[in-house]
Amino acid sequence: MRSDTVRTELSLELLVHGVGGTTPQTMLNDPRITRVCGDDTAGIYRRADDADAENRPEEYGGGPVPDAYSWCNLTSGDGSRALWLLLLPFMVANLAHWMRPPVSRPGPDRAYDVLVRLLALSLTVLLVAAVCEVAMDLVAWQCAGNAACAGGKTWLSFLADHEPGRRIAAGAVLPAGLTLLLWWLSRRTWYAYESQRPLPGPPADGEPEGADVTPLARRGFWYGRRLVARLRAAHTAAGLLTVSVALLVPPLGRDMDVGGIGTLAAVGWLLTGVLAGLTVAVVAVTCGMGRSEHAPDEALDPRLARAMLGGTAAALLAAAGYACWHRPGWSATGRLPAGEAFGWLALLQGLLLVVLGVVAHRMHRSGGGPTELRGLGGPVVALLACSLGGVLTGGIAQRVADWLDRGATPGGGGSAVAGPPVLLSWQASAIPVLLLVLAVVVVVRGRRLLRRTRALTTQVEADYPEEEHEPARSRQIAMARARAELTDQAALFIGVIGAVSFLLGAGALAGAWISGSVPGRASAAAPGIVHTTAETAQGLGSWLVGAGVVALIALGRRAYRDAGARRTVGILWDVGTFWPRAAHPFAPPCYAERAVPDLTWRMTTWTRTHHGRIILSGHSQGSVLAAAAVWQLDPATRGRIALLTYGSPLGRLYGRWFPTYFGPAALTALHGELHAWRNLWRRTDPIGGPLHLDEPGPPVDREPLPDPAAYGRTEEHPLPAPLLTHFDYQADPAFEAERGALLKWLYRSTEGVLPAQGQASGGRSSG
Secondary structure, rough: OOOOHHHHHHHHHHHHOOOOOOOOHHHOOOOEEEEEOOOOOOOEEEHHHHHHHOOOHHHHHHOOEEEEEEOOHHHHHOOHHHHEEEEHHHHHHHHHHHHHOOOHHHHHHHHHHHHHHHHHHHHHHHHHHHHHHEEEEEEEEOOOOOOOHHHHHHHHHHHHHOOHHHHHHHHHHHHHHHHHHHHHHHHHHHHHHHOOOOOOOOOOOOOOOOOOHHHHHHHOOOOOOHHHHHHHHHHHHHHHHHHHHHHHHHHHHHHHHHHOHHHHHHHHHHHHHHHHHHHHHHHHHHOOOOOOOOOOOOOOOOHHHHHHHHHHHHHHHHHHHHHHHOOOOOOOOOOOOHHHHHHHHHHHHHHHHHHHHHHHHHHHHHHHHOOHHOOHHHHHHHHHHHHHHHHHHHHHHHHHHHOOOOOOOOOOOOOOOOOOOOHHHHHHHHHHHHHHHHHHHHHHHHHHHHHHHHHHHHHHHHHHHOOOOOOOHHHHHHHHHHHHHHHHHHHHHHHHHHHHHHHHHHHHHHHHHOEEEEEEOOOOOOHHHHHHHHHHHHHHHHHHHHHHHHHHHHHHHHHHHHHHHHHHHHHHHHHHOOOOOOOOOOOOOOOOOHHHHHHHHHHHOOOOOOOOEEEEEEHHHHHHHHHHHHHOOOOHHHHOOOEEEEEEOHHHHHHHHHHHHHHHHHHHHHHHHHOOEEEEEEEEOOOOOOOOHHHHHHHHEEHHHHHOOOOOOOOOOOOOOOOOOOHHHHHOOHHHHHHHHHHHHHHHHOOOOOOOEEEEEOOOOOO
């Protein structure tokens, strides 16, 4: 290709924003924009004046035309996304799946997957059991059968005159309906967000280059339809089975007490066997298959799904019919017998967490490499998911019990209802203790932050040697740097809170099983200070879990109505829903399964059509999307791409917490395949940081950008320069200089080389 032809080729700067929903107008610094491709959910935007830039490339002198990829509406678009807050434990459990340590052998990796999927399944059972506790136990069993509680509640009048079995069968409509709603939402969001086809595949003789370094380069990584469909069927079946057990246990217990092994009891035991067989099938399906990432997994198992859903639905109807059978003289007393399942479920989760911790630590020891908490990051996050599920469960049950009892203390003297299971009260009582430990840790970290600020003040003044130093300004900059360093110490903080949470949870379970009563009553014979402390913790914990649930619902309600609040909540989803749904099918959908194919299709088709070069420019979470998209490109297209990242969490957060996918080996390999990559960062940035890649050639990391740009007032900065921390990287002169250098490198390395024609993936350029 002649040099004069090269100068008339158009180049793009493809901008990818980070968390928080940056608008295309802000990204392009122009209110007049036009959408080049895409839709209202996610699309490529360009300045209106550049809409036809491909038709007049000579006017741009080889400089890049900015395109903005806006994906914010994937996580904070319409108001329905605010309801995703209730799925927070599911999202956290799904994160734990991807936090596995790197390992060279498939055995421990497979065990890790199975354990996380079983924990995720237990969370579905926990959520449905919580709704069963509210609708079937507190409302239908306890309140509707008690004249003191049901009096004045006209909405309960239709249940008050029925037998207990028929009342709990009516209450079962709510948890069964919730289960089916979760199934429908999971299926609907798959087609709305995650059903995007990746680029056509590579040649049959292998995967793209680098697939052996990180799974992110595999063609099927961002398309896991079959696993999600199987897990969706299994979790839906588990929810329906939970409702069936709650329906079956009370009447079966009554039949055994009255007549022993009679006809009704025999029917009940037959149903018990059916439910046990279906439970084994659900667990087997959950454990039976992992992700197939080497190619897009289009295969489905419709017969398996229909058999599981049909079988569990039939069992649920049979259990409802069994519960509704006429039983003269049956009356409801105390709590629903099935409520004891909360203790067994907590024990199962604890055992799974212990085994998961052992497996993860062994993977860390065998695989090596930098991982947080010696490989225990995933188990600790899984513990956090279980804790969040427990808080939501206890909070909902406590608030409903208080509301039904009209301000009295459920289970106390003169109370109309017995209240929720004892374990939930013990778990709530542990929350004040956890908050006290958290406060102590925060105070300790705060003191160290102040000491670190004083230590950094000297370094700050040394970085601005020609300025007249002021103590207040130096402390301001030093404090920003010290706060940014807290990110690197987050693992210790999370580890301490996780360990305390596990011990408190084990203590709550032991206390509930040993005493059989709430902490206040269990400590009645203890010394006065112990009894007072237990009662205080019980009352304060009950209020805290209830207030937490109310606050969560209020936040969701506000986010539903207010776009600004929705964008704030969307930041949580920006971070948490980057990963595909591989452990929990009811988690909020993965936006990257739409965003990564969008970026790869855009870069591949544009370079192939216009023979140009692209600067892929990613800020914050956008740099993670950019790296994931580059991994999916064929070598011919990748050779015409340069990567510019700034404020990037790739090394600081993703490399440490997700080492199998973004560890040093994976990022170093990406640099070796891409060649043109520069990373900008600041010492005051709490999210972005250097990558520290050990690769021959020009370093990826630039020296840290000064922040603030000027210490005091200067001719270039007559007004005080602000601390930019994580934002406005493009305002630094270094940004334009690095972008220009990357573009020059691309022109030199690809001059005379055209992208491969007639293929979207696979192959290698001839240069």
